[in-house]
Amino acid sequence: MAQDAPxxxxxxxxxxxxxxxxxxxxxxxxxxxxxVHSLAYRVLDDEAAADRITREVFAYLWEHPDSYDPKQGSxxxxxxxxxxxxxxxxxxxxxxxxxxxxxxxxxGSAESERELERRIREASTAARADYIVTSMPAxxxxxxxxxxxxxxxxxQTAADLGVTEDEARRRLxxxxxxLSTAHNHQALPAVPMRRVPHGGPHTPRPPHSTPPGPGHGxxx
Numbered sequence: 001m002a003q004d005a006p007x008x009x010x011x012x013x014x015x016x017x018x019x020x021x022x023x024x025x026x027x028x029x030x031x032x033x034x035x036v037h038s039l040a041y042r043v044l045d046d047e048a049a050a051d052r053i054t055r056e057v058f059a060y061l062w063e064h065p066d067s068y069d070p071k072q073g074s075x076x077x078x079x080x081x082x083x084x085x086x087x088x089x090x091x092x093x094x095x096x097x098x099x100x101x102x103x104x105x106x107x108g109s110a111e112s113e114r115e116l117e118r119r120i121r122e123a124s125t126a127a128r129a130d131y132i133v134t135s136m137p138a139x140x141x142x143x144x145x146x147x148x149x150x151x152x153x154x155x156q157t158a159a160d161l162g163v164t165e166d167e168a169r170r171r172l173x174x175x176x177x178x179l180s181t182a183h184n185h186q187a188l189p190a191v192p193m194r195r196v197p198h199g200g201p202h203t204p205r206p207p208h209s210t211p212p213g214p215g216h217g218x219x220x
Contacts, residue, residue: 025058039131043091
């Protein structure tokens with residue numbers, strides 16, 4: 001998508017991370033921390049849990065730069081996929097812990113399992129839709145925001161954007177086609193992630209400050 005980092009930047013960033021450049025981790029964090037946190041929060045609906053996922057994702061990126069293949073897509077898409085996968089795994093673990101706290105030993109009922117899977121599908125789809133909207137080309141995103149959030153019809157959308165009605169319809173159609181892929185994506189493969197203890201050295205931070213250290217494996 002248009003806002004994904006250029007392939008050349010992706011490859012250079014991967015090479016810098018592989019060399020252990022701490023500055024590269026900081027740049028990566030500044031570029032993608034908001035994306036990672038928002039996707040994690042969309043799945044988990046928990047600020048503290050989203051903070052932990054953000055720390056763990058960047059620790060993984062620091063320790064496993066070679067697991068990214070530029071031929072398979074942009075670095076932004078790869079980071080988003082890792083985040084969604086790990087957030088879903090955390091949601092599953094949270095539900096299992098809650099069941100144990102309620103004294104429910106062993107597998108849950110078929111109904112509870114179906115409900116959990118439904119929640120996971122909905123959360124994952126919503127997170128992917130958020131990613132698609134924020135990553136699609138600005139003209140498509142602006143058209144969708146006018147049509148669906150401000151309730152403009154395509155004629156009003158065309159007037160607000162200063163384009164022809166045909167162009168407004170084209171942008172809306174393309175935007176909706178992109179959004180439709182959020183409901184059709186395949187389940188993410190398992191991604192080995194190193195867990196970072198809560199309260200450890202990975203403290204969330206706002207963009208443009210010192211990035212979280214990896215805490216395990218390679219050192220800064």
